[in-house]
Amino acid sequence: MDYETLQAFEFYVGAVDRGSPALSSQALVHVVVLDDNDNEPFLLYPLQNASAPYTELLPKAAEPGYLVTKVVAVDRDSGQNAWLSFQLLKATEPGLFSVWAHNGEVRTTRLLSERDAPRHRLVLLVKDNGDPPRSASVTLHVVVVDGFSQPYLPLPDVARHPTQGEEDLLTLYLVIALASVSSLFLLSVLLFVGVRLCRRARAASLGGCSMPEGHFPGHLVDISGTGTLSQSYHMKFV
Template identity: 70%
Template sequence: TIRVQVSDVNDNAPAFSQPSYTLLVGENNSPALHIGSVSATDADAGSNAQLTYSLLPGPEPRPPQPPLASLVSINADNGQLFALRSLDFEALRAFEFFVRAQDRGSPALSGQARVRVQVLDRNDNAPFVLYPLQNASAACSELVPRAAEAGYLVSKVVAVDGDAGQNAWLSFQLLKATEPGLFSVWAHNGEVRTARPLSERDAPKHRLLVLVRDNGEPPLSASVTLHVLLVDGFSQPFLPLPDAAAGAAPDDRLTVYLVVALACVSSLFLFSVLAFVAVRLCRRAGPAAGGGYPYPGLPDGPFPGQLLDASGAGTLSHSYQYEVCMSGDPSTGEFKFLKPLYPNLFLQSSDSQSKETPNNTNNFLSRTNTYIE
């Protein structure tokens, strides 16, 4: 009789019972809570079939997600998973990771399975009122004309809930009113409307207390106060509440100061612009008014600008001198000259011209100077 015993070789990798697992854990759980288990098997025998479990990070870890080692842990021998911290649904709704099962063969073989932990929401957030604001220094008042009919929209209460699902479903209820039966609140959208037509007998000021409640178990709630003013028309000035009138005075004074300061700055700027324009116009009009010199015996008004030397040296142009010389009587052989209003200017012009003209021209200018003197 021959007995043949086959020795095992580590030729089988561990395999999980399912490729992925989904584990559910309630929000605000206690630390070290058992949330689930994973299991794998190995077809080998002996040490080749003994498995060790470990955690691996997920394929795409998100930056806001805490480190995996601070969230869950796994029992290396049996694959049980004890959340390490209390989980908050509003901060972390779900996270994923991998579990690896590795045998003790040589060489060691391993297998992986994906695990998704989903946090279940619990009703731990009360409704939060967005409008009307309850932390303002002055209470918000809604204006309603006395001519409003039944169903007139007075205001709308806006609230949110940080929970999810039915825990975030909100309902609205009118708890208290100055005059019951005058206003109503729609349960599903928070709209405040008139329940009947208004009359002159109704009080001008009303205070409404609205309750906002979610649909959780147990339900959580919040309350909000509305102030309603009845007016004859929207042209009627707003009448502040007595407790808000004192706090509004400093704001009114500040507004007046700002308006006065703005008016002063605007007036100063306008005056500066007008002064600048006036100075520029005066400077342009000055040279144009003094461009010519009046002479007796000639028509009133300044001489044309082309009769003056543009260099500003005080000399007359050559064309002007020739015109004066030809204005005499040719039959007498003498020249007649007009005596200028400023003789020094004309003499200076003659002297300057004598330096540049030929000899016969110098003799002519000498006779001219003698005649003028």
């Protein structure tokens, strides 16, 4: 039985004698399962079943107390059997790193020097609070680097994005192009309307002053010199 699966259960027990008539009785049995420290700690981070060893980067300019990494583990047991503690078992430089016992944080204890190795191997022990205690170990590899700026920044992604000045210049070009197109369109509309109005005015003017083509009749003559026409009448006496 596993306490994490089943904590308690109950059943009935009956007894019958061989008398005549037979007499019987029954009792209810309640069973409580006690917890046992039957699960060892399980490491969530870093995973130990990976094909390649887990590596952390440590800058040379790291101050004392710099957080290198954090080991995360859980325990399937309950109560105090699931309380975990962390301990540093082995290290390439024993005085350079420390592990906080209750949260698994791996931190530096001093500044790095030129005499320190460029690569470090740490072995940590994760232990529960059961009786007897159960434990698991994890191995960390730490590499000392000059810094994170040049080799680890995603430079191609940064280069693909334009700067703020380029964005402002592109916006200005777009505004100028849009204003130019709008101005040309408005000028074309005004010119078209003006031409139509001029044609209509010219047609109206020519229609009011037009004269019929051909010669005037001979009996319509101008006698006043003012441009008016007069008609002469001829009388015939018999």
